[in-house]
Every structure is written in C-alpha cells, then in structure tokens.
Amino acid sequence: MNLLEVANVTCSFGGNRALDDVSFEMSVDALAIVGPNGAGKTTLLNVIAGALHPDPRKLKGKNKAKIQFRGQNITRLPPWRIARLGMVKTYQVVRPFRSLTVEENLELFAKMRGGADVDRILAATGLTEVRGHPSGVLPFGLLKRLELAKALAASPDLLLLDEPIGGLSRSEAEGLLATLVQLKAAGTRMVVVEHRLGEILPVVDRVLALDRGRVIFDGTQSTFFDDPAVRTAYLGRADA
Numbered sequence: 001m002n003l004l005e006v007a008n009v010t011c012s013f014g015g016n017r018a019l020d021d022v023s024f025e026m027s028v029d030a031l032a033i034v035g036p037n038g039a040g041k042t043t044l045l046n047v048i049a050g051a052l053h054p055d056p057r058k059l060k061g062k063n064k065a066k067i068q069f070r071g072q073n074i075t076r077l078p079p080w081r082i083a084r085l086g087m088v089k090t091y092q093v094v095r096p097f098r099s100l101t102v103e104e105n106l107e108l109f110a111k112m113r114g115g116a117d118v119d120r121i122l123a124a125t126g127l128t129e130v131r132g133h134p135s136g137v138l139p140f141g142l143l144k145r146l147e148l149a150k151a152l153a154a155s156p157d158l159l160l161l162d163e164p165i166g167g168l169s170r171s172e173a174e175g176l177l178a179t180l181v182q183l184k185a186a187g188t189r190m191v192v193v194e195h196r197l198g199e200i201l202p203v204v205d206r207v208l209a210l211d212r213g214r215v216i217f218d219g220t221q222s223t224f225f226d227d228p229a230v231r232t233a234y235l236g237r238a239d240a
Contacts, residue, residue: 002027003158003189005068009054011047018043020213026191028205030184033193035210036233041193042092044210045160049089050079083112086157092166094143098136102127102146105135109153116153125149125179141172159190165199177203
C-alpha cells in the first residue's frame, strides 16, 4: 500500500481550472512536485492537506476524485483531522505565532499528536540558540526553519513542504536542504513543492511535474530534463 494516493483530482476557481484530473501515487521517501509558475503545485498540496477540496463530481467510479493516506479516504476531511492522522503541511508564507517564543511555538504544535521531543527538533532544525526568542523578531531564514520545526513537532508520518527554500539565499537554502536530507535519512517522508529545481532535485527520489494543472511527468530525476513535455513547459520547445 502506498503512503499517499491521489486520483482524478480536479480543482477550479470560477472558470479557471487549476488542477485537471491529477493522479499519482507516492511510494518513495521524498517526492518533488515541480512546474512553471501557475502550474497548480501549491493548489495540489492544499487539496491533499484539506485546505481546499476537489471539484464535486456527479460521475461515479474511476472518475471520482479520491485522496487516500495510508489507505484511508481523506478526500474531504478538514485540515486538522488530516494533521492528526499524521500528514502535516508547512506554508510558503511563514505563519508563526509571533508573540510566542520559538520553543512555545513547538510546544503548541507538539500537543497535536503528542510525544514530540522538542529539544531534539530544536537541535535538528538549528534553532536551539534562539529557543527563548519571540518568533516575531527572527530573521526570515530562521522563520523558514521554524516553519519546518513546527511541522516536525506535530510528529508527522508525511511532511508536505510548500517551497521550503523559497526566498532564502543560496547559503541559507543549502543549510535547510541539508536538514531535509538528514530528516529523510532518519525516516521522515516528504512531498516537496519547489521551483528551485537545481537545488531540490538531488534531495528527492522521484519527480512529479505539472503544467497548467495537468501531470506532464512522473519519474526519476535522471530522465526529468530529457522529457519532451518538461522541456516544452520550461523552455518553450521540446528540442530546446
């Protein structure tokens, strides 16, 4: 059984179809979801996490949208219930409780499922030295680390990471990616939405590429850049 299975997901905003019949299965430790701007990456992550719902379908059977996590249908569950089941999402725009200290933020999220070792998470994410600082005074690079640490405090079985290195300098991104590699080696499984391809691809085991809401590639990094649909989406032509 795959940890995550997504089938026939369509999501529209008014007349704009952001996702168009998206299906994939996650059988690896780390999956990247990539694509040009507006491809539907964050929308897909939000649908999986329950922040958005797929379009209702009157058709039954194989065309009906379905999202399964560890074999359980979570298609229309609210985000808090999905998080309690063990799938936790971070946000591209960081969302700390700014009046709380770094440690207090983690302690709050640790109550979601119980059992999180806050000291270990602070150390793993490089936040030990600022554990007593109000999160509202942290620089952006540390806020991105705190976003990851909050999710880890919820004891996830699967992390959904929305542009974890977005807005970071090269050195900051390298540091955070090194943390993700260490977490992966320790058994943390993750789905990563990211547009900085050269930096994220070495971290993951498989790549799912979207363009205009549709899946155009589902495979390994080694064949990603040679795929004609990928080259057309990113470079404008298959032979570029």
